[in-house]
Amino acid sequence: MLEIKDLHKRFGDVVALDGVSLSAKPGEVVGFVGANGAGKTTTMRIAMGVLASDSGEIVYNGTPLGSKQRQRFGYMPSERGLYPKMKVGEQIAYFGELHGLDKAAAKRSTADLLEQLNLTDRIGDNVQDLSLGNQQRVQLAVSLVHDPEALILDEPFSGLDPIAVDVMGTALKDRAAAGAPVIFSSHQLDLIERLCDSVVIIGAGKIIAAGGVEDLKAREVKELRIRVETIEDLTDALPGTVTRDGDDYLVEDGDSQEALRIAAAAGRVTHFAYDQPTIAEIFREAVTR
Ligand SMILES: Nc1ncnc2c1ncn2[C@@H]1O[C@H](COP(=O)(O)OP(=O)(O)OP(=O)(O)O)[C@@H](O)[C@H]1O
Numbered sequence: 001m002l003e004i005k006d007l008h009k010r011f012g013d014v015v016a017l018d019g020v021s022l023s024a025k026p027g028e029v030v031g032f033v034g035a036n037g038a039g040k041t042t043t044m045r046i047a048m049g050v051l052a053s054d055s056g057e058i059v060y061n062g063t064p065l066g067s068k069q070r071q072r073f074g075y076m077p078s079e080r081g082l083y084p085k086m087k088v089g090e091q092i093a094y095f096g097e098l099h100g101l102d103k104a105a106a107k108r109s110t111a112d113l114l115e116q117l118n119l120t121d122r123i124g125d126n127v128q129d130l131s132l133g134n135q136q137r138v139q140l141a142v143s144l145v146h147d148p149e150a151l152i153l154d155e156p157f158s159g160l161d162p163i164a165v166d167v168m169g170t171a172l173k174d175r176a177a178a179g180a181p182v183i184f185s186s187h188q189l190d191l192i193e194r195l196c197d198s199v200v201i202i203g204a205g206k207i208i209a210a211g212g213v214e215d216l217k218a219r220e221v222k223e224l225r226i227r228v229e230t231i232e233d234l235t236d237a238l239p240g241t242v243t244r245d246g247d248d249y250l251v252e253d254g255d256s257q258e259a260l261r262i263a264a265a266a267g268r269v270t271h272f273a274y275d276q277p278t279i280a281e282i283f284r285e286a287v288t289r
Pocket residue numbers: 011014015016034035036037038039040041042043
């Protein structure tokens with residue numbers, strides 16, 4: 001388990017982090033979201049030892065995270081960090097060796113990743129000759145080449161086309177399925193909803209909401225949505241405050257069993273469930289609270 005505990009960080013007068021804590025269990029994919037300047041990059045840099053905190057600690061499997069263990073982590077920094085004039089294959093293998101793989105293992109892992117990321121035919125190209133999206137795939141390969149125990153990725157999906165998003169998403173899910181805790185930041189909340197087990201929302205250096213994706217959604221259920229095959233208008237008949245959304249009835253503050261009885265008496269009920277908010281709605285609600 002990777003635990004980021006009570007981080008504080010100032011840059012001069014700017015309080016960047018004011019008691020930030022979050023954690024990821026083995027196999028858990030955690031989405032880290034927040035407005036621009038909220039503190040995501042600062043948190044991830046501190047977790048990876050690139051930046052020192054003023055206070056707080058990073059704990060991995062019960063003990064403070066040391067540099068040797070960090071070497072076994074995979075990290076995608078926001079500023080990226082590829083050598084533009086180095087060939088794709090050589091570059092990925094080079095980073096593998098830097099993280100402790102022998103030459104043969106680094107080569108093998110590079111070939112596997114290039115295939116997984118649909119980059120095999122670019123193996124001999126200089127990184128600078130690739131599109132930005134493909135450079136990002138190489139960056140992901142660099143962070144995965146040593147079969148990392150944990151992943152910390154700063155906006156790995158920014159600027160990717162939908163196919164590349166799927167490739168990247170699958171790569172992250174595979175790594176989590178192999179037992180790695182995965183934390184990544186993103187502004188693409190639909191992706192967070194699709195890929196993550198948990199979400200942590202940061203606002204102005206503080207955690208403002210956190211929890212399992214399903215739990216967060218269930219906690220803030222909205223209206224009861226009813227679809228019924230009938231030519232009758234049930235707006236006045238249904239209990240509580242009733243509004244229409246297309247052919248659907250949205251019932252707020254009404255007794256659900258009574259609503260079901262009335263709907264079923266009018267016709268065949270084809271949908272009867274509480275609407276759940278999207279992660280994007282939960283985020284907007286949390287940051288404006
Ligand atoms: N090196 C630095 N020097 C001074 N201030 C900094 C530095 N790095 C970050 N900050 C400030 O710390 C705060 C948090 O920034 P951070 O980059 O962590 O936010 P973020 O959530 O990653 O934002 P974004 O979504 O825009 O990438 C901001 O107010 C930022 O201006």
